[in-house]
Amino acid sequence: MKGIVKRLARECGFELAGIASPGAVPERLLPAARSVICTGKLYNTGADGRIISRYAQGLDYHDVVRAALDRLAARLKDEFGPFDCRVCVDTSPVPERALARRAGLGWIGKNTCLINQPMGSWFFLGELITSLDLEPDQPPPDRCGTCTRCIQACPTQALVPFEGRWTLDPRRCIAWLTIEHRGEIPDDLRPLMGTHVFGCDICQEVCPWNRRAPLTQDLAFAPRNTGLGLEDLAALDEDEFRRRFRPTPVWRTKHRGLLRNVKIALANSGR
Ligand code: B12
Ligand code: SF4
Ligand code: SF4
Structure with missing residues (x-):
C-alpha cells in the first residue's frame, strides 16, 4: 500500500x-x-x-x-x-x-x-x-556533522543555539524582515540585508548538501520577472506591481512592503 x-x-x-x-x-x-x-x-x-x-x-x-x-x-x-x-x-x-x-x-x-x-x-x-492506515517511515540520521557553514554565512546571525540545537530567531532573519515584518526595519539590521528584497537563500546556498541538488522540472516555478533590477523594482507603480507579482509569493509584501525593502537594498548597494 x-x-x-x-x-x-x-x-x-x-x-x-x-x-x-x-x-x-x-x-x-x-x-x-x-x-x-x-x-x-x-x-x-x-x-x-x-x-x-x-x-x-x-x-x-x-x-x-x-x-x-x-x-x-x-x-x-x-x-x-x-x-x-x-x-x-x-x-x-x-x-x-x-x-x-x-x-x-x-x-x-x-x-x-x-x-x-x-x-x-x-x-x-x-x-x-x-484516515488511511499506513505504516510510518523512519527519520533519517542528521548529516550536518561538524559543519557550521550556514551559521557563519548568515549575515544577521539569525541562527542561534537553543536547548542543545540550532534555531532561527525570526526577528533577525532577512526572510522574516522582508516578508512578514510590517513597519520600519530596525536601523542596525538594515545594512546587513544586502540586496534582498524578498526572502533570503544564503543559509541554503552555502549548504554542501545543495551542491549537487537537482533542479525542478516544473514550469510552474519558472522565474516570471527575470531581468528586473533594483531600480526597475523601485520604479514599479501599484498596477505594474499587481500585474507582475499577483500570481507569485511576492504579492504578500504588498507594493508598500516591497518599496520599503528596495529602498534599503539600493542604499546597501551604494545607490
Ligand atoms: C513562519 C515560517 C517562516 C518564518 C520563520 C519563523 C520560525 N521561527 O521558524 C520565516 C519568514 C523566517 C521563514 C523563512 C523561510 N522559510 Co518558512 N515557514 C514558516 C512556516 C509557515 C511556519 C514555521 C514555524 O511554525 N516555525 C516555528 C518553529 C518553532 O517550528 P518549525 O519551523 O516547524 O521547525 C522546528 C521544529 O521542527 C523543531 N524540531 C521538531 N522536531 C525536531 C527534531 C529534531 C531532531 C530537531 C533537531 C528539531 C526539531 O526544530 C525546527 C527548527 O527550529 C512553515 C510552514 C509550516 N507550517 O511549517 C514555512 C517553511 C518552514 N518555510 C519554508 C521556506 C522554504 C522558507 C525559506 C527558505 C524562504 C526564503 N527563501 O526566504 C526561509 C528559510 C529560513 C530558514 N533558515 O529556515 C519551507 C521549508 C522547506 C524546507 N525544505 O525546510 C516551509 C516548510 C514552507 C513549505 N510548506 O514548504 N519561514
Ligand atoms: S534565511 Fe538568511 S537571514 Fe535567515 S537564517 Fe538563513 S541566512 Fe540568515
Ligand atoms: S550548511 Fe548545511 S550541512 Fe552545514 S550545518 Fe548548515 S544545514 Fe548543516
Missing part, C-alpha cells in the same frame, strides 16, 4: 514522499487521522536569488502544491476507495518540517531547513492528513 502511495505521489509531481504518524496537531485538524502523507516538491530553477529568493520567483507554491495534493488525494481514492483527508500547505499549526523528518524525508539542518541527502533542501513541503 505504501509503495502505491509513493508511486502516485511521484506521478502527481512530488520528488519526495513518506508517511508519518499523525500526532496531536493533525488529529485536531482531522479527528479520523491515522497517517500523514508528507511530500516534498523541488522548486529551485538555478536562478539568481540575491534580490528575490528562489522560492518566490515562480507561481505561488501554495496553489501549485495544493493542486498537486488534491490530485494525489483523487488518485488515492481511485485506488483505495473513499477515505477522509485534509490537505495542508504552510498551514501554520502544522509543524511541517518536524512531520517531514518523521516521515523520513530528511533531517532538520542547523539552518532549520529540512534537508534530504540526495535532493538538498530546495523543496516545498505539503501534507495529506488521511
Whole structure:
C-alpha cells in the first residue's frame, strides 16, 4: 500500500514522499487521522536569488502544491476507495518540517531547513492528513556533522543555539524582515540585508548538501520577472506591481512592503 502511495505521489509531481504518524496537531485538524502523507516538491530553477529568493520567483507554491495534493488525494481514492483527508500547505499549526523528518524525508539542518541527502533542501513541503492506515517511515540520521557553514554565512546571525540545537530567531532573519515584518526595519539590521528584497537563500546556498541538488522540472516555478533590477523594482507603480507579482509569493509584501525593502537594498548597494 505504501509503495502505491509513493508511486502516485511521484506521478502527481512530488520528488519526495513518506508517511508519518499523525500526532496531536493533525488529529485536531482531522479527528479520523491515522497517517500523514508528507511530500516534498523541488522548486529551485538555478536562478539568481540575491534580490528575490528562489522560492518566490515562480507561481505561488501554495496553489501549485495544493493542486498537486488534491490530485494525489483523487488518485488515492481511485485506488483505495473513499477515505477522509485534509490537505495542508504552510498551514501554520502544522509543524511541517518536524512531520517531514518523521516521515523520513530528511533531517532538520542547523539552518532549520529540512534537508534530504540526495535532493538538498530546495523543496516545498505539503501534507495529506488521511484516515488511511499506513505504516510510518523512519527519520533519517542528521548529516550536518561538524559543519557550521550556514551559521557563519548568515549575515544577521539569525541562527542561534537553543536547548542543545540550532534555531532561527525570526526577528533577525532577512526572510522574516522582508516578508512578514510590517513597519520600519530596525536601523542596525538594515545594512546587513544586502540586496534582498524578498526572502533570503544564503543559509541554503552555502549548504554542501545543495551542491549537487537537482533542479525542478516544473514550469510552474519558472522565474516570471527575470531581468528586473533594483531600480526597475523601485520604479514599479501599484498596477505594474499587481500585474507582475499577483500570481507569485511576492504579492504578500504588498507594493508598500516591497518599496520599503528596495529602498534599503539600493542604499546597501551604494545607490
Ligand atoms: C513562519 C515560517 C517562516 C518564518 C520563520 C519563523 C520560525 N521561527 O521558524 C520565516 C519568514 C523566517 C521563514 C523563512 C523561510 N522559510 Co518558512 N515557514 C514558516 C512556516 C509557515 C511556519 C514555521 C514555524 O511554525 N516555525 C516555528 C518553529 C518553532 O517550528 P518549525 O519551523 O516547524 O521547525 C522546528 C521544529 O521542527 C523543531 N524540531 C521538531 N522536531 C525536531 C527534531 C529534531 C531532531 C530537531 C533537531 C528539531 C526539531 O526544530 C525546527 C527548527 O527550529 C512553515 C510552514 C509550516 N507550517 O511549517 C514555512 C517553511 C518552514 N518555510 C519554508 C521556506 C522554504 C522558507 C525559506 C527558505 C524562504 C526564503 N527563501 O526566504 C526561509 C528559510 C529560513 C530558514 N533558515 O529556515 C519551507 C521549508 C522547506 C524546507 N525544505 O525546510 C516551509 C516548510 C514552507 C513549505 N510548506 O514548504 N519561514
Ligand atoms: S534565511 Fe538568511 S537571514 Fe535567515 S537564517 Fe538563513 S541566512 Fe540568515
Ligand atoms: S550548511 Fe552545514 S550545518 Fe548548515 S544545514 Fe548545511 S550541512 Fe548543516
